[in-house]
Amino acid sequence: MQVTFHGVRGSTPCHGPLTAKYGGNTACVSIQSEGQRPLLLDLGTGLRYFGQMYKTTNPDPIDAVALVTHMHWDHIQGLPFFSPIIRDGARLELYGPRQDDGRTFFEAVSNAIRQPTFPVELHDLRGKFEFHDVENDSFMVDDFHITSRSVPHNGPTVGYRIEIGNKSVAYISDHQQPLDGSFALPDGVRELAEDVDLLIHDSQFTATEFAAKSNWGHCTAEFATQIAIACRAKSIALFHHDPDRTDAELDATPLCNSTSGTRVFIAQEGATISL
Numbered sequence: 001m002q003v004t005f006h007g008v009r010g011s012t013p014c015h016g017p018l019t020a021k022y023g024g025n026t027a028c029v030s031i032q033s034e035g036q037r038p039l040l041l042d043l044g045t046g047l048r049y050f051g052q053m054y055k056t057t058n059p060d061p062i063d064a065v066a067l068v069t070h071m072h073w074d075h076i077q078g079l080p081f082f083s084p085i086i087r088d089g090a091r092l093e094l095y096g097p098r099q100d101d102g103r104t105f106f107e108a109v110s111n112a113i114r115q116p117t118f119p120v121e122l123h124d125l126r127g128k129f130e131f132h133d134v135e136n137d138s139f140m141v142d143d144f145h146i147t148s149r150s151v152p153h154n155g156p157t158v159g160y161r162i163e164i165g166n167k168s169v170a171y172i173s174d175h176q177q178p179l180d181g182s183f184a185l186p187d188g189v190r191e192l193a194e195d196v197d198l199l200i201h202d203s204q205f206t207a208t209e210f211a212a213k214s215n216w217g218h219c220t221a222e223f224a225t226q227i228a229i230a231c232r233a234k235s236i237a238l239f240h241h242d243p244d245r246t247d248a249e250l251d252a253t254p255l256c257n258s259t260s261g262t263r264v265f266i267a268q269e270g271a272t273i274s275l
């Protein structure tokens with residue numbers, strides 16, 4: 001299983017020399033495994049670069065699957081710029097949460113990609129889309145076993161656990177830490193992350209920032225690491241970096257790698273992890 005980070009930022013893309021090392025695109029990760037369709041985790045601006053890479057190495061129309069955590073811009077904004085879908089025979093199957101007002105995931109995405117905020121609607125693109133609602137579910141995508149669980153954030157949000165063979169990845173991109181700053185672990189999050197080979201987890205705030213923005217839907221790197229250790233994850237990629245976080249600041253993040261047996265590292269755009 002190859003896990004590649006195409007976008008590791010939260011909130012909004014950023015650009016320039018201060019963020020060049022870890023990258024400025026928003027949430028998008030691909031999982032590729034022999035004989036399976038490519039699996040995409042979120043559709044942030046990093047998706048555009050996955051699309052470019054895909055086209056240079058694959059002559060056939062794309063047939064891929066996307067697991068989307070929620071509808072915030074930083075998780076869907078790459079979709080209209082995903083060039084492999086602008087082709088006859090291309091197909092993208094998407095999973096994501098139903099909205100609190102009853103709208104399906106399909107209705108929410110269709111409503112986000114249309115006039116006046118974007119000139120083209122989904123059904124005008126040449127490829128085909130197939131949408132599924134998820135909440136607390138278990139399902140198969142090709143030979144991948146997928147588990148989705150609700151995760152505390154702002155608005156309907158899920159995380160995913162992806163398993164194939166004896167390898168597993170949990171993807172929890174946006175996670176509201178308890179408002180008092182404590183390390184309580186929701187049951188659903190534990191189910192997603194327990195004993196995984198790799199946990200990809202929100203780490204947007206420093207402790208000082210969390211104190212000022214505690215209800216903004218995110219958590220600290222310390223909280224993410226505690227989740228990984230409590231769930232006996234073999235490794236954790238600190239993900240969803242604040243757009244104001246510079247490379248120097250990320251390099252200076254204390255990584256608590258000492259005694260737990262969980263390897264902690266910082267997600268970097270372009271990096272591939274082999275499991």
Ligand SMILES: [Zn+2]
Nearest residue numbers: 010011074174
């Ligand atoms: Zn986000």
Ligand SMILES: [Zn+2]
Nearest residue numbers: 070072153174
């Ligand atoms: Zn969000």
